[in-house]
Amino acid sequence: MDFIANLPPHFFRIPIALTLVISLVFINALIMVYLERKIAGHMQFRLGPMEVGWHGLLQTAIDAVKLMSKQLIVPDKAHTRLFRIAPLLAFTPAVLPFAVMPFAPNLQAVDINIGVIFIIAMASLNVMAIFVAGWASNNKYALLGAMRSVSQNIAYEIPVLLSLLSAVFVVGSFSLGDIVGYQGKIWLFIVQPLAFLIYFVSSVAETNRAPFDLPEAESELTAGFHTEYSGMAFALFFLGEYTEMFVVSSIATAVFLGGWHGFPLPFFEYSSVVWFLLKTYFLMFLMIWFRWTFPRVRFDQLLNFSWKYLIPFSLVNLLITAVVVKL
Amino acid sequence: MEKFIENIKTGALRETQDYSDQGLVLKFAQAETLLKHCQANSLWPMTFGIACCAIEMMSVGMARFDASRYGAEVFRPSPRQSDVMIVAGTVNKKMAETVVTLYEQMPEPKWVIAMGNCAVSGGPFAIEENYTVIEGVDKLIPVDVYVPGCPPRPEALLEGIFKLQEKITGKRHPFPQNRHP
Numbered sequence: 001m002d003f004i005a006n007l008p009p010h011f012f013r014i015p016i017a018l019t020l021v022i023s024l025v026f027i028n029a030l031i032m033v034y035l036e037r038k039i040a041g042h043m044q045f046r047l048g049p050m051e052v053g054w055h056g057l058l059q060t061a062i063d064a065v066k067l068m069s070k071q072l073i074v075p076d077k078a079h080t081r082l083f084r085i086a087p088l089l090a091f092t093p094a095v096l097p098f099a100v101m102p103f104a105p106n107l108q109a110v111d112i113n114i115g116v117i118f119i120i121a122m123a124s125l126n127v128m129a130i131f132v133a134g135w136a137s138n139n140k141y142a143l144l145g146a147m148r149s150v151s152q153n154i155a156y157e158i159p160v161l162l163s164l165l166s167a168v169f170v171v172g173s174f175s176l177g178d179i180v181g182y183q184g185k186i187w188l189f190i191v192q193p194l195a196f197l198i199y200f201v202s203s204v205a206e207t208n209r210a211p212f213d214l215p216e217a218e219s220e221l222t223a224g225f226h227t228e229y230s231g232m233a234f235a236l237f238f239l240g241e242y243t244e245m246f247v248v249s250s251i252a253t254a255v256f257l258g259g260w261h262g263f264p265l266p267f268f269e270y271s272s273v274v275w276f277l278l279k280t281y282f283l284m285f286l287m288i289w290f291r292w293t294f295p296r297v298r299f300d301q302l303l304n305f306s307w308k309y310l311i312p313f314s315l316v317n318l319l320i321t322a323v324v325v326k327l
Numbered sequence: 328m329e330k331f332i333e334n335i336k337t338g339a340l341r342e343t344q345d346y347s348d349q350g351l352v353l354k355f356a357q358a359e360t361l362l363k364h365c366q367a368n369s370l371w372p373m374t375f376g377i378a379c380c381a382i383e384m385m386s387v388g389m390a391r392f393d394a395s396r397y398g399a400e401v402f403r404p405s406p407r408q409s410d411v412m413i414v415a416g417t418v419n420k421k422m423a424e425t426v427v428t429l430y431e432q433m434p435e436p437k438w439v440i441a442m443g444n445c446a447v448s449g450g451p452f453a454i455e456e457n458y459t460v461i462e463g464v465d466k467l468i469p470v471d472v473y474v475p476g477c478p479p480r481p482e483a484l485l486e487g488i489f490k491l492q493e494k495i496t497g498k499r500h501p502f503p504q505n506r507h508p
């Protein structure tokens with residue numbers, strides 16, 4: 001007994017947090033795929049999944065079972081080991097940022113003092129996985145998709161960092177706990193509207209979602225980097241994508257939209273968690289809305305938009321913030 | 328190519344390939360049934376149309392007919408991720424190789440719906456002077472469901488999907504299972 005009592009608290013805290021996070025990731029993917037299909041249906045004047053369960057609620061679960069039952073194909077000329085590893089690589093870094101995410105005042109696995117940097121570093125590892133997948137498939141479409149993804153991510157990583165940095169300047173701390181704590185008075189979204197806009201637009205591009213879904217543009221590249229993946233491997237890529245969506249939306253919530261702050265809700269004991277999830281899912285709803293509203297951009301438009309508009313504006317914004325904070 | 332066409336003519340291609348599904352060594356009856364029902368209710372078709380029938384296939388995915396109600400609207404562009412190949416149109420000898428390649432690239436379990444008279448039996452091209460159209464896609468690949476018509480109505484293709492579900496699970500799902508709002 002003594003031995004257990006002497007263990008550091010993190011020893012228990014991190015495994016429990018990771019278990020919760022992984023279940024959160026899977027549940028989130030189930031909900032998001034269902035919502036995506038349903039919202040897409042209603043936006044196009046259709047009904048969306050209807051027949052499996054009440055209003056098609058079980059559709060995603062059934063798809064998951066089906067994907068598990070499919071044959072896993074490894075192409076003849078592919079690099080077998082890398083080909084197998086890539087889906088796991090896409091999925092793992094997407095889970096790690098939740099370790100520092102402040103869901104509620106006391107619901108945060110660890111509050112490290114460089115939380116923002118940790119999240120950005122982990123989130124951009126995803127590109128590695130995509131490139132490995134494209135390269136290992138030994139398929140021209142996959143490789144082209146992967147190359148597009150890399151150049152797109154490099155272009156959009158910079159405005160993301162710069163806009164987050166202006167928020168960090170205002171608060172004076174990299175720790176997410178501090179940033180959310182600061183917003184008890186005023187949400188950073190009101191102090192830094194431009195930074196929020198830039199962050200949100202470039203994070204949509206970073207998650208490879210329409211209108212920036214060039215890495216998997218179906219009309220030109222078959223299915224982009226996951227052309228050769230079948231069954232569960234393909235599903236893991238999608239899981240990674242939806243988790244990435246959740247991560248960027250929850251960063252936006254924590255840094256700009258006041259995190260778990262909000263007036264106490266009447267019937268909920270833990271209204272702060274509810275507020276956090278409500279804001280996050282609202283942002284994700286916006287992303288789905290974008291996807292079914294805008295046509296895909298061209299590649300030169302995509303890069304020009306980042307290098308000519310987003311980066312200069314975020315630099316100017318950062319400069320003004322620095323001057324104001326200093327005064 | 329010459330050999331390929333020769334094979335098609337003699338029907339040698341079909342006999343050289345073993346498409347039978349060996350399945351598991353151990354059988355779990357209930358799990359198997361569940362799996363079959365899951366597979367039947369999420370048939371992802373391939374984005375693949377050859378001729379005029381493809382227009383009707385697109386119509387199935389759109390608002391009025393809406394295959395998404397049955398979970399079949401996820402048209403995957405890559406054969407690796409699709410379950411059912413809807414051969415919608417005229418297969419000529421030039422296209423035959425591609426059709427076979429696409430079929431072979433799909434992971435098991437996979438199904439084929441031959442849509443339209445062309446894919447069923449050559450349709451309007453099954454005449455004496457025909458030198459290029461393959462009369463029926465079942466000369467190339469095993470077909471599960473035939474949907475006749477020139478072109479078939481979208482309802483007919485939906486019925487074809489239901490028939491395929493019936494074939495997979497062994498019983499017909501009552502549609503609509505839920506009352507629509």
Ligand code: SF4
Pocket residue numbers: 378379380415416417442443444445446450451476477478479
């Ligand atoms: S069956 Fe009729 S509509 Fe369909 S591809 Fe043939 S000619 Fe066109």
